[in-house]
Every structure is written in C-alpha cells, then in structure tokens.
Amino acid sequence: MLRGNGCHTFLDAGPLGSEGRLGHGHLDTLSLELSAPGGIFLCDTGCLAYTSDAGAYREQVRTAAHNTVVVDDRDQAELTGLWRIAADGTRPRLLAWDPGPEEQRWEASHHGYGRLRDPVVHRRRVRFWPARRWEVVDALEGRGRARPGAVLALCPGVVARLPPPAGGGAGAGGRSAPPDERPAPGAGGGWVAPSYGVRRPAVVLVAAVRVRLPFQFRTVIEWMSIQG
Template sequence: EMPEPFEQLVKKALEFSLYAHRPDGLIPALSDGDSRCFLDLLQQGYDLYGGEALLYVASRGAQGQPPTVRSKGFPDSGYYVLRSGWGDQTEAYQDERYLIFDCGPLGAGNHGHLDLLSFEAYAYGTPLIIDPGRYTYDESGPVNWRVRFRNTAAHNTVLVDGRNQTRYEWKKSRFKISGPEPDRSMVAFVSKPGLDYLHGIARSYEYPAIHGRKVLFINGEYWVILDLLRADESHRYDLHFHLAPPAQGEVSLSVSHDTLSVYSPKLVLAQPLVPTVRPSIEEGFVSTSYGKKERAPIVRLTQDASSTCFLTVVYPYKNTAPKISVEAPPTSGDLRRLLDGRQ
C-alpha cells in the first residue's frame, strides 16, 4: 500500500493526463517527450481509485461519465488545456477541438524546451498546429538536430531578433542552458460557456521586448490569438506556426482586400492585411517519436517594429474551408492597455 502523500501525487498526475490527452488519444510531444498514448494508465487509475471520468477518457467516451470541467488549468506546471467538449453532446469524441498552452517553467535536468507561450491545437480527428518534439539527443553531424528541435524557433511562439528566450550555448561537449529562464506570468485563465480566455506574459533576459499572448476560444469552434510585443526600440518579430505533416505540400497563401489567409488541410489561419507583415511558408520537421522525423511546413509571419500586435484567427474546419475576413489590430495607443491587461 502506498503512503497517502504519494497516492495524492499519483491522483494529480492522473488528472493532468486525463486533460492532456488529445481527443485522438495521444499526448503532444511536449519538451523532451514523445507523442504517445497513456490511456492504459488512466484505465489502471480507474481500477485503483475509481472515477468515472478516468474511465471515460481511457475509453475515449465509450464508458464512464465525462469530466464535469471542460477546460482546465494546471498552474504549477504552467499548462492550460482548452476543449470544446467531451463528445457527450453533438460532436463525436475525436472531433472535439483542443488546445494546450504553455506558460510554465523551463524545468530542471536539461530536458525543457525554449517554448514559453507556445501551444498545440487539434480538431476534427487530427493535430493541426503541433509541437515538433525532440527527435534526438545526439549533437554530432553537420546539423545539430538536438539544438534545432529545442530552439525557440521550433515552437509556436514569437522569436525576437532570432534569439532564443533563454541563452543556450556550447559547453565543453554539448549545448546547455547558460542564462536565466524568462520571467513569466499567467495573468488570466477564464472558462465560461461560449468563451475561454488565456493571457500569459514572457519577459526574456535575452532582449528587452516583452511578449504577451492572449488566446480566446470562441463557442468551442475557433481561436483568436493576440500576440502583443512591446519595446522602446525596433526589433524583428517572427511568429511561427508549425503545421502537422499532412499539411506538407498542401499549404497556400491568399490575400484579399483586408485579410491574409493561410490554407492547409482542416485549418485556416487568418490575419488582418498589414503591409509591414511578411508571410512565408518554410520547410520544417516534426518528430513524434525518438529518432524519427517527418517533413512538415512552418508558417512564418515577420514584422520589424518596436511595439506591435499580431492578430491571428485559428479556424479549424471539418469539410469546407471558410472564407474569413479579419479587422485590423488595435491602434498603438490601445496596444499598451492590451499588454497591461486592461483590455
């Protein structure tokens, strides 16, 4: 029999696993983890402790009762999960929308990635915007794949002046973290019927720009992401979206009179048309298990500015891609109020 404090930790781990599993039954490849299925452990948790929600997720909705909470935050780890539902209403379990957001610590042991304010999004049976994973620990060869997969640029967040969020340098035989991790704050997490809202802020010691990210989940259907950058001097900001391997060779850009749209299978990314934003589709890689990588496209949106805002609509669809029109982001006077959390 386990000591009671240890059992409580096991139950907390089971609760996190319950929410972290995507509707397809896999956990994202966060930091140095692989994208794997641990539903059998949820089944074991149910066998040990009961709990109809554990059985429900372990069986992907076939048995038990759905969790009473749709979206959930885990402040100690910094992970927040937004879901449209549990497949117990009008949607099939595997078709529900899901987003996991990272506003947590880098962690000890050289296994954390430089991914503050990154996220992964899933809908209608497939991951759409994905954490590329780790691929390898090997740092030999002409390409240091360990560094490439761990860098800030390898995640769905904003890269400032081409620099990692934390100093990451060669030390004797391999690259290691050599500077303080960014200061982070989770300003808000709200979950109500029809609207979920996240607001996190990252302050790196590698550059003076402050990055605030707000995520709104509208009616369980789509996300609106506001990336707010503030600095006194001009910087280069690269907003990255790493798409899943099925999007390879299937991504296109479209420009209307007011909107820039990126079309890929089951996903539309849309931003207001801003002349200073430079879009590009680049080659990337995704690794869902150690030692294996697949080609996958990266959407990059670049802007040179001091303070600015990227407003992105992340709209998944099941059958037909919608046409989306997006209004211009707020004026510079409103930007400071947004970043300070006053809007």
C-alpha cells in the same frame, strides 16, 4: 488547456528547466499546440535526438520551431550545450485563465527577450469559442525597433496555402502600417519527430516584420468541415 467540442489547445506558461538545466524542455514559453476533429494541426518538434546528433538537438529545442513569437531571430534563452542554457530570464507569468462555457480565455507573459539591447516583453492572449474558433493576440512591449515573427508550426500532413499579399497590414495600436511594417507571411520547410529517431517533414509558417515597438500580431484560426 482550453477545450470543447472535440478541440484541445495546450498552452505553455512554465519556466525553462531549472537553474540553467533545460532538461528535456524546449525554448518554447507561451507556445501552443492545437487539435481538432481530424487530428493534431499545430504541434512542436518532438524529440529526434540528443547526443547522437547535436545539430538536430539544437533544431528541435529552438524557439523558431514552436508556435510562439521569435524576436530578432533569437531564442528565448541562450543554449550553451546539451540540456543547458546560460540562464532562464523568461520569468513567465499566468495572467488569466477562464475556462467558461461560452468563451474560454488564457493570457500569459514572459521576459525572455529582456536580455536584448532593446528589451522586449511578450504577452499572449488566447481566446477559444466552442464553435471551433481561436483568436491569438501577441503583444510585443518595448521601445525601439525589432523584428518579431509569429510562428505556426504545422503537423506532418497539414497543407498550407498562402493567400496573395494584402494591400494593408496591422501595426502598432491598430494603425495602417507602412510597407516595411506589414507582416510578410512565408512557408518554410521544417520537421517533426513523432517518436525518438523518426523525422517527418512539416511546414512552418512565419509572419515576420520589422517594426517600431510596441506592436501586436493577431491570428484567427477557424475549423471548418469540408464535404466531398
């Protein structure tokens, strides 16, 4: 966890269950949740249902419902049934955690997408400053082409306003990206279960792009007080 000045950032670098048993976990390695003065802004889906609604169960555990990176619209592991996955290949590793007074840093990686035809390693670095500013860098390491998507799952009541498309975009190594390698941000409908059996509508933001690896996303989040 990174925290300071009324802000809390919860980060997940743990395995997916144990020996194929997902248990009450989700497919959300390297995901984050964020709270700041005013409430919780980024969160996961929570728990809506188990045996009573198999469709809702799959929705609530899938990778695309969490604040992490999805590759080729695939989950980090194959869900084979209620509470079960085929195997946990994420092999998460905490690379750095420095809760310093002026700047806090956390970095971790996972290999859940190593099972793809063109294997991908996801490495995430999060920096937090007590001035209520975050920087999230998601590096996708591998070869060939892939379609990664950086997800921001907003909490119920949080409003998203998308800016008009920019003229350029970041690409591999910071180069200027051609049109098909520019992240295309979009907002979709999602939901959050604040308690069991209760569903609240929420917005899910996804910046997806078809690129040649390696590639990285950089997301900057700033909390600002709006008066009046």
